Amino acid sequence: MPGSPTSPFPPGSVALVGAGPGDADLLTLRAIQRLQAAEVVLYDDLAGEDFMSFVNSEAELVAVGKRAGHPSPKQDEVSRLIVAYARAGKRVVRLKAGDPTIFARSDEELRALRDVGITVEIVPGITxxxxxxxxxxxxxxxxxxxxxxxxxxxxxxxxxxxxxxxxxxxxxxxxxxxxxxxxxxxxxxxxxxxxxxxxxxxxxxxxxxxxxxxxxxxxxxxxxxxxxxxxxxxxxxxxxxxxxxxxxx
Ligand SMILES: C[S@@+](CC[C@H](N)C(=O)[O-])C[C@H]1O[C@@H](n2cnc3c(N)ncnc32)[C@H](O)[C@@H]1O
Incomplete structure:
Protein backbone atom coordinates (compact mmCIF):
# COMPACT_ATOMS: atom_id res chain seq x y z
CA MET A 1 0.00 0.00 0.00
CA PRO A 2 2.56 2.58 -1.02
CA GLY A 3 1.49 6.15 -0.56
CA SER A 4 -1.37 5.37 1.85
CA PRO A 5 -2.77 8.66 3.23
CA THR A 6 -1.84 7.93 6.85
CA SER A 7 1.78 7.18 6.05
CA PRO A 8 3.17 9.04 3.04
CA PHE A 9 6.50 8.01 1.55
CA PRO A 10 7.03 10.58 -1.19
CA PRO A 11 9.78 10.44 -3.81
CA GLY A 12 12.99 12.03 -2.54
CA SER A 13 12.30 11.00 1.06
CA VAL A 14 13.89 8.48 3.40
CA ALA A 15 12.47 5.93 5.82
CA LEU A 16 14.76 4.60 8.58
CA VAL A 17 13.17 1.19 9.00
CA GLY A 18 13.65 -1.33 11.80
CA ALA A 19 13.98 -4.87 10.46
CA GLY A 20 13.44 -6.43 13.87
CA PRO A 21 15.54 -9.29 15.16
CA GLY A 22 15.71 -11.28 11.93
CA ASP A 23 12.52 -13.25 11.33
CA ALA A 24 10.58 -11.71 8.46
CA ASP A 25 7.28 -12.23 10.27
CA LEU A 26 8.47 -9.85 12.97
CA LEU A 27 8.66 -6.96 10.49
CA THR A 28 5.88 -4.43 11.07
CA LEU A 29 3.22 -3.89 8.43
CA ARG A 30 4.57 -0.38 7.89
CA ALA A 31 8.09 -1.73 7.39
CA ILE A 32 6.75 -4.07 4.69
CA GLN A 33 4.88 -1.18 3.03
CA ARG A 34 8.07 0.88 2.93
CA LEU A 35 10.09 -2.03 1.53
CA GLN A 36 7.48 -2.59 -1.18
CA ALA A 37 7.50 1.07 -2.18
CA ALA A 38 11.26 1.65 -1.94
CA GLU A 39 13.34 2.32 -5.04
CA VAL A 40 16.58 1.97 -3.09
CA VAL A 41 17.20 -0.14 0.03
CA LEU A 42 20.43 0.37 1.94
CA TYR A 43 20.66 -2.49 4.41
CA ASP A 44 22.82 -3.62 7.29
CA ASP A 45 24.26 -7.05 7.85
CA LEU A 46 21.01 -8.56 9.15
CA ALA A 47 20.45 -11.89 10.88
CA GLY A 48 18.30 -13.07 7.96
CA GLU A 49 17.65 -11.83 4.45
CA ASP A 50 13.95 -12.79 4.35
CA PHE A 51 13.07 -9.12 4.07
CA MET A 52 14.30 -9.21 0.48
CA SER A 53 11.11 -11.01 -0.54
CA PHE A 54 9.17 -7.81 0.20
CA VAL A 55 11.42 -5.56 -1.86
CA ASN A 56 10.24 -4.52 -5.33
CA SER A 57 12.25 -6.44 -7.94
CA GLU A 58 13.16 -3.13 -9.64
CA ALA A 59 14.63 -1.66 -6.44
CA GLU A 60 18.35 -1.15 -6.04
CA LEU A 61 19.81 -3.07 -3.07
CA VAL A 62 22.88 -1.61 -1.42
CA ALA A 63 24.66 -3.58 1.35
CA VAL A 64 26.27 -1.25 3.86
CA GLY A 65 26.97 -3.68 6.72
CA LYS A 66 29.98 -5.80 7.61
CA ARG A 67 30.08 -8.69 5.16
CA ALA A 68 32.29 -11.75 5.31
CA GLY A 69 34.92 -10.02 7.39
CA HIS A 70 35.08 -6.93 5.15
CA PRO A 71 34.99 -3.67 7.08
CA SER A 72 31.67 -1.83 6.87
CA PRO A 73 31.61 1.52 5.05
CA LYS A 74 32.23 4.48 7.32
CA GLN A 75 29.11 6.10 8.79
CA ASP A 76 29.82 9.35 6.91
CA GLU A 77 29.88 7.44 3.65
CA VAL A 78 26.55 5.72 4.45
CA SER A 79 24.96 9.08 5.31
CA ARG A 80 26.37 10.58 2.11
CA LEU A 81 24.90 7.74 0.04
CA ILE A 82 21.45 8.07 1.61
CA VAL A 83 21.43 11.81 0.94
CA ALA A 84 22.59 11.29 -2.67
CA TYR A 85 19.85 8.74 -3.45
CA ALA A 86 17.15 10.93 -1.88
CA ARG A 87 18.41 13.99 -3.77
CA ALA A 88 18.14 11.96 -6.97
CA GLY A 89 14.39 11.74 -6.19
CA LYS A 90 14.32 8.12 -5.02
CA ARG A 91 12.19 6.67 -2.26
CA VAL A 92 14.93 5.40 0.03
CA VAL A 93 14.70 2.80 2.78
CA ARG A 94 17.57 2.58 5.23
CA LEU A 95 16.97 -0.85 6.78
CA LYS A 96 18.55 -1.51 10.15
CA ALA A 97 18.66 -4.51 12.45
CA GLY A 98 16.27 -4.33 15.38
CA ASP A 99 14.99 -0.83 16.05
CA PRO A 100 16.53 2.19 14.31
CA THR A 101 16.59 4.23 17.50
CA ILE A 102 18.64 1.76 19.54
CA PHE A 103 22.41 1.74 18.99
CA ALA A 104 21.97 2.24 15.26
CA ARG A 105 23.59 5.63 14.64
CA SER A 106 20.28 6.91 13.27
CA ASP A 107 20.97 10.26 14.94
CA GLU A 108 23.84 10.85 12.51
CA GLU A 109 21.72 9.91 9.49
CA LEU A 110 18.81 12.04 10.71
CA ARG A 111 21.14 15.03 11.09
CA ALA A 112 22.67 14.55 7.63
CA LEU A 113 19.21 14.36 6.04
CA ARG A 114 17.64 17.23 7.99
CA ASP A 115 20.66 19.46 7.34
CA VAL A 116 19.81 19.38 3.64
CA GLY A 117 16.02 19.49 4.09
CA ILE A 118 15.24 15.87 3.16
CA THR A 119 12.05 14.42 4.66
CA VAL A 120 12.77 11.45 6.88
CA GLU A 121 10.57 9.16 8.95
CA ILE A 122 11.39 6.46 11.48
CA VAL A 123 9.62 3.11 11.27
CA PRO A 124 10.19 1.28 14.55
CA GLY A 125 11.24 -2.34 14.77
CA ILE A 126 11.50 -4.94 17.52
CA THR A 127 14.81 -4.38 19.24
C1 LIG B 1 24.81 -1.97 16.41
S1 LIG B 1 23.79 -2.82 17.56
C2 LIG B 1 22.26 -2.80 16.72
C3 LIG B 1 21.09 -2.92 17.64
C4 LIG B 1 19.75 -2.88 16.91
N1 LIG B 1 19.47 -1.57 16.39
C5 LIG B 1 18.60 -3.33 17.79
O1 LIG B 1 17.69 -2.54 18.06
O2 LIG B 1 18.61 -4.50 18.20
C6 LIG B 1 24.37 -4.46 17.30
C7 LIG B 1 24.18 -5.33 18.53
O3 LIG B 1 22.82 -5.71 18.66
C8 LIG B 1 22.74 -7.03 19.11
N2 LIG B 1 22.18 -7.85 18.02
C9 LIG B 1 21.82 -7.43 16.81
N3 LIG B 1 21.30 -8.44 16.09
C10 LIG B 1 21.35 -9.52 16.89
C11 LIG B 1 20.98 -10.89 16.72
N4 LIG B 1 20.43 -11.31 15.59
N5 LIG B 1 21.20 -11.76 17.75
C12 LIG B 1 21.74 -11.33 18.91
N6 LIG B 1 22.11 -10.04 19.12
C13 LIG B 1 21.93 -9.17 18.12
C14 LIG B 1 24.16 -7.48 19.45
O4 LIG B 1 24.42 -7.15 20.78
C15 LIG B 1 24.95 -6.63 18.48
O5 LIG B 1 26.29 -6.48 18.93
Whole structure:
Protein backbone atom coordinates (compact mmCIF):
# COMPACT_ATOMS: atom_id res chain seq x y z
CA MET A 1 0.00 0.00 0.00
CA PRO A 2 2.56 2.58 -1.02
CA GLY A 3 1.49 6.15 -0.56
CA SER A 4 -1.37 5.37 1.85
CA PRO A 5 -2.77 8.66 3.23
CA THR A 6 -1.84 7.93 6.85
CA SER A 7 1.78 7.18 6.05
CA PRO A 8 3.17 9.04 3.04
CA PHE A 9 6.50 8.01 1.55
CA PRO A 10 7.03 10.58 -1.19
CA PRO A 11 9.78 10.44 -3.81
CA GLY A 12 12.99 12.03 -2.54
CA SER A 13 12.30 11.00 1.06
CA VAL A 14 13.89 8.48 3.40
CA ALA A 15 12.47 5.93 5.82
CA LEU A 16 14.76 4.60 8.58
CA VAL A 17 13.17 1.19 9.00
CA GLY A 18 13.65 -1.33 11.80
CA ALA A 19 13.98 -4.87 10.46
CA GLY A 20 13.44 -6.43 13.87
CA PRO A 21 15.54 -9.29 15.16
CA GLY A 22 15.71 -11.28 11.93
CA ASP A 23 12.52 -13.25 11.33
CA ALA A 24 10.58 -11.71 8.46
CA ASP A 25 7.28 -12.23 10.27
CA LEU A 26 8.47 -9.85 12.97
CA LEU A 27 8.66 -6.96 10.49
CA THR A 28 5.88 -4.43 11.07
CA LEU A 29 3.22 -3.89 8.43
CA ARG A 30 4.57 -0.38 7.89
CA ALA A 31 8.09 -1.73 7.39
CA ILE A 32 6.75 -4.07 4.69
CA GLN A 33 4.88 -1.18 3.03
CA ARG A 34 8.07 0.88 2.93
CA LEU A 35 10.09 -2.03 1.53
CA GLN A 36 7.48 -2.59 -1.18
CA ALA A 37 7.50 1.07 -2.18
CA ALA A 38 11.26 1.65 -1.94
CA GLU A 39 13.34 2.32 -5.04
CA VAL A 40 16.58 1.97 -3.09
CA VAL A 41 17.20 -0.14 0.03
CA LEU A 42 20.43 0.37 1.94
CA TYR A 43 20.66 -2.49 4.41
CA ASP A 44 22.82 -3.62 7.29
CA ASP A 45 24.26 -7.05 7.85
CA LEU A 46 21.01 -8.56 9.15
CA ALA A 47 20.45 -11.89 10.88
CA GLY A 48 18.30 -13.07 7.96
CA GLU A 49 17.65 -11.83 4.45
CA ASP A 50 13.95 -12.79 4.35
CA PHE A 51 13.07 -9.12 4.07
CA MET A 52 14.30 -9.21 0.48
CA SER A 53 11.11 -11.01 -0.54
CA PHE A 54 9.17 -7.81 0.20
CA VAL A 55 11.42 -5.56 -1.86
CA ASN A 56 10.24 -4.52 -5.33
CA SER A 57 12.25 -6.44 -7.94
CA GLU A 58 13.16 -3.13 -9.64
CA ALA A 59 14.63 -1.66 -6.44
CA GLU A 60 18.35 -1.15 -6.04
CA LEU A 61 19.81 -3.07 -3.07
CA VAL A 62 22.88 -1.61 -1.42
CA ALA A 63 24.66 -3.58 1.35
CA VAL A 64 26.27 -1.25 3.86
CA GLY A 65 26.97 -3.68 6.72
CA LYS A 66 29.98 -5.80 7.61
CA ARG A 67 30.08 -8.69 5.16
CA ALA A 68 32.29 -11.75 5.31
CA GLY A 69 34.92 -10.02 7.39
CA HIS A 70 35.08 -6.93 5.15
CA PRO A 71 34.99 -3.67 7.08
CA SER A 72 31.67 -1.83 6.87
CA PRO A 73 31.61 1.52 5.05
CA LYS A 74 32.23 4.48 7.32
CA GLN A 75 29.11 6.10 8.79
CA ASP A 76 29.82 9.35 6.91
CA GLU A 77 29.88 7.44 3.65
CA VAL A 78 26.55 5.72 4.45
CA SER A 79 24.96 9.08 5.31
CA ARG A 80 26.37 10.58 2.11
CA LEU A 81 24.90 7.74 0.04
CA ILE A 82 21.45 8.07 1.61
CA VAL A 83 21.43 11.81 0.94
CA ALA A 84 22.59 11.29 -2.67
CA TYR A 85 19.85 8.74 -3.45
CA ALA A 86 17.15 10.93 -1.88
CA ARG A 87 18.41 13.99 -3.77
CA ALA A 88 18.14 11.96 -6.97
CA GLY A 89 14.39 11.74 -6.19
CA LYS A 90 14.32 8.12 -5.02
CA ARG A 91 12.19 6.67 -2.26
CA VAL A 92 14.93 5.40 0.03
CA VAL A 93 14.70 2.80 2.78
CA ARG A 94 17.57 2.58 5.23
CA LEU A 95 16.97 -0.85 6.78
CA LYS A 96 18.55 -1.51 10.15
CA ALA A 97 18.66 -4.51 12.45
CA GLY A 98 16.27 -4.33 15.38
CA ASP A 99 14.99 -0.83 16.05
CA PRO A 100 16.53 2.19 14.31
CA THR A 101 16.59 4.23 17.50
CA ILE A 102 18.64 1.76 19.54
CA PHE A 103 22.41 1.74 18.99
CA ALA A 104 21.97 2.24 15.26
CA ARG A 105 23.59 5.63 14.64
CA SER A 106 20.28 6.91 13.27
CA ASP A 107 20.97 10.26 14.94
CA GLU A 108 23.84 10.85 12.51
CA GLU A 109 21.72 9.91 9.49
CA LEU A 110 18.81 12.04 10.71
CA ARG A 111 21.14 15.03 11.09
CA ALA A 112 22.67 14.55 7.63
CA LEU A 113 19.21 14.36 6.04
CA ARG A 114 17.64 17.23 7.99
CA ASP A 115 20.66 19.46 7.34
CA VAL A 116 19.81 19.38 3.64
CA GLY A 117 16.02 19.49 4.09
CA ILE A 118 15.24 15.87 3.16
CA THR A 119 12.05 14.42 4.66
CA VAL A 120 12.77 11.45 6.88
CA GLU A 121 10.57 9.16 8.95
CA ILE A 122 11.39 6.46 11.48
CA VAL A 123 9.62 3.11 11.27
CA PRO A 124 10.19 1.28 14.55
CA GLY A 125 11.24 -2.34 14.77
CA ILE A 126 11.50 -4.94 17.52
CA THR A 127 14.81 -4.38 19.24
CA UNK A 128 17.07 -7.35 19.95
CA UNK A 129 16.53 -7.10 23.71
CA UNK A 130 12.79 -7.72 23.46
CA UNK A 131 13.27 -10.27 20.68
CA UNK A 132 15.72 -12.14 22.91
CA UNK A 133 13.32 -11.97 25.86
CA UNK A 134 10.69 -13.65 23.68
CA UNK A 135 13.20 -16.32 22.64
CA UNK A 136 13.98 -16.92 26.32
CA UNK A 137 10.28 -17.05 27.21
CA UNK A 138 10.97 -14.40 29.84
CA UNK A 139 9.49 -11.07 30.87
CA UNK A 140 12.05 -8.28 31.23
CA UNK A 141 10.02 -6.68 33.99
CA UNK A 142 8.60 -8.53 36.95
CA UNK A 143 6.41 -7.09 39.66
CA UNK A 144 8.37 -6.65 42.89
CA UNK A 145 11.55 -8.01 41.28
CA UNK A 146 12.56 -5.94 38.25
CA UNK A 147 11.20 -2.43 38.25
CA UNK A 148 13.25 -1.14 35.35
CA UNK A 149 15.05 -2.27 32.22
CA UNK A 150 18.29 -0.77 30.99
CA UNK A 151 19.67 -1.05 27.46
CA UNK A 152 23.42 -0.63 27.52
CA UNK A 153 26.28 -0.76 25.04
CA UNK A 154 29.16 -2.97 26.11
CA UNK A 155 31.75 -1.29 23.96
CA UNK A 156 33.07 2.17 23.23
CA UNK A 157 34.44 3.47 19.92
CA UNK A 158 37.63 1.44 20.44
CA UNK A 159 35.76 -1.78 21.26
CA UNK A 160 36.61 -1.59 24.97
CA UNK A 161 34.27 -1.55 27.95
CA UNK A 162 33.14 2.09 28.14
CA UNK A 163 34.97 3.83 30.99
CA UNK A 164 31.99 5.95 31.98
CA UNK A 165 29.43 3.19 32.57
CA UNK A 166 27.29 3.71 35.67
CA UNK A 167 28.41 0.54 37.47
CA UNK A 168 26.13 1.11 40.46
CA UNK A 169 23.11 1.23 38.15
CA UNK A 170 24.33 -1.87 36.31
CA UNK A 171 24.67 -3.71 39.62
CA UNK A 172 21.11 -2.77 40.72
CA UNK A 173 19.49 -6.08 41.72
CA UNK A 174 16.05 -4.66 40.90
CA UNK A 175 16.87 -3.98 37.24
CA UNK A 176 17.04 -6.13 34.14
CA UNK A 177 20.07 -5.23 32.04
CA UNK A 178 20.34 -5.90 28.32
CA UNK A 179 23.83 -5.55 26.89
CA UNK A 180 24.33 -4.81 23.21
CA UNK A 181 27.77 -5.27 21.60
CA UNK A 182 29.07 -6.72 24.84
CA UNK A 183 30.25 -10.27 24.13
CA UNK A 184 33.97 -9.36 24.27
CA UNK A 185 33.77 -7.06 27.28
CA UNK A 186 31.22 -8.89 29.44
CA UNK A 187 33.87 -10.72 31.52
CA UNK A 188 35.48 -7.36 32.40
CA UNK A 189 32.07 -5.87 33.17
CA UNK A 190 31.16 -8.76 35.48
CA UNK A 191 34.39 -8.26 37.44
CA UNK A 192 33.39 -4.66 38.08
CA UNK A 193 29.80 -5.60 38.92
CA UNK A 194 30.92 -8.16 41.49
CA UNK A 195 33.22 -5.57 43.06
CA UNK A 196 30.18 -3.27 43.24
CA UNK A 197 28.23 -5.95 45.12
CA UNK A 198 26.26 -7.74 42.41
CA UNK A 199 25.19 -11.21 43.56
CA UNK A 200 27.36 -13.70 41.60
CA UNK A 201 24.32 -15.98 41.26
CA UNK A 202 22.33 -13.32 39.33
CA UNK A 203 20.65 -15.17 36.45
CA UNK A 204 21.87 -14.35 32.96
CA UNK A 205 21.49 -15.53 29.38
CA UNK A 206 23.15 -15.04 26.03
CA UNK A 207 21.11 -15.23 22.86
CA UNK A 208 23.40 -15.56 19.87
CA UNK A 209 22.27 -14.98 16.26
CA UNK A 210 18.65 -14.42 17.23
CA UNK A 211 16.24 -14.94 14.34
CA UNK A 212 18.62 -17.07 12.29
CA UNK A 213 18.85 -20.86 11.96
CA UNK A 214 22.12 -20.67 13.97
CA UNK A 215 20.39 -19.16 17.00
CA UNK A 216 21.85 -20.42 20.27
CA UNK A 217 20.79 -19.75 23.85
CA UNK A 218 23.04 -20.19 26.87
CA UNK A 219 21.77 -19.67 30.42
CA UNK A 220 23.64 -19.50 33.69
CA UNK A 221 24.69 -17.09 36.40
CA UNK A 222 26.46 -13.87 35.40
CA UNK A 223 29.72 -15.50 36.48
CA UNK A 224 29.10 -18.62 34.39
CA UNK A 225 28.10 -16.59 31.35
CA UNK A 226 31.20 -14.39 31.67
CA UNK A 227 33.41 -17.51 31.86
CA UNK A 228 31.69 -19.06 28.88
CA UNK A 229 32.05 -15.92 26.74
CA UNK A 230 35.73 -15.62 27.69
CA UNK A 231 36.36 -19.25 26.77
CA UNK A 232 34.23 -19.51 23.63
CA UNK A 233 34.28 -16.12 21.94
CA UNK A 234 31.09 -16.75 19.91
CA UNK A 235 31.13 -15.75 16.27
CA UNK A 236 27.53 -14.45 15.98
CA UNK A 237 25.96 -11.27 17.34
CA UNK A 238 25.07 -11.73 21.01
CA UNK A 239 22.45 -10.19 23.28
CA UNK A 240 23.33 -10.63 26.94
CA UNK A 241 20.60 -10.19 29.53
CA UNK A 242 20.95 -10.46 33.30
CA UNK A 243 18.76 -9.83 36.31
CA UNK A 244 16.44 -11.67 38.67
CA UNK A 245 13.53 -11.38 36.22
CA UNK A 246 15.26 -14.25 34.41
CA UNK A 247 15.01 -16.58 37.43
CA UNK A 248 12.94 -19.73 36.83
CA UNK A 249 12.63 -19.39 33.07
C1 LIG B 1 24.81 -1.97 16.41
S1 LIG B 1 23.79 -2.82 17.56
C2 LIG B 1 22.26 -2.80 16.72
C3 LIG B 1 21.09 -2.92 17.64
C4 LIG B 1 19.75 -2.88 16.91
N1 LIG B 1 19.47 -1.57 16.39
C5 LIG B 1 18.60 -3.33 17.79
O1 LIG B 1 17.69 -2.54 18.06
O2 LIG B 1 18.61 -4.50 18.20
C6 LIG B 1 24.37 -4.46 17.30
C7 LIG B 1 24.18 -5.33 18.53
O3 LIG B 1 22.82 -5.71 18.66
C8 LIG B 1 22.74 -7.03 19.11
N2 LIG B 1 22.18 -7.85 18.02
C9 LIG B 1 21.82 -7.43 16.81
N3 LIG B 1 21.30 -8.44 16.09
C10 LIG B 1 21.35 -9.52 16.89
C11 LIG B 1 20.98 -10.89 16.72
N4 LIG B 1 20.43 -11.31 15.59
N5 LIG B 1 21.20 -11.76 17.75
C12 LIG B 1 21.74 -11.33 18.91
N6 LIG B 1 22.11 -10.04 19.12
C13 LIG B 1 21.93 -9.17 18.12
C14 LIG B 1 24.16 -7.48 19.45
O4 LIG B 1 24.42 -7.15 20.78
C15 LIG B 1 24.95 -6.63 18.48
O5 LIG B 1 26.29 -6.48 18.93
Missing amino acids: TATGAAAALGASLTKRGVARRVQLVTGHDVDGRLPGDLDIAALADPAATTCIYMGKATFPALVERLLAEGLDPSTPAAVVESLGSPEMRVVRGSVVEIARQLAAERPHGACMIIYGFALAQV
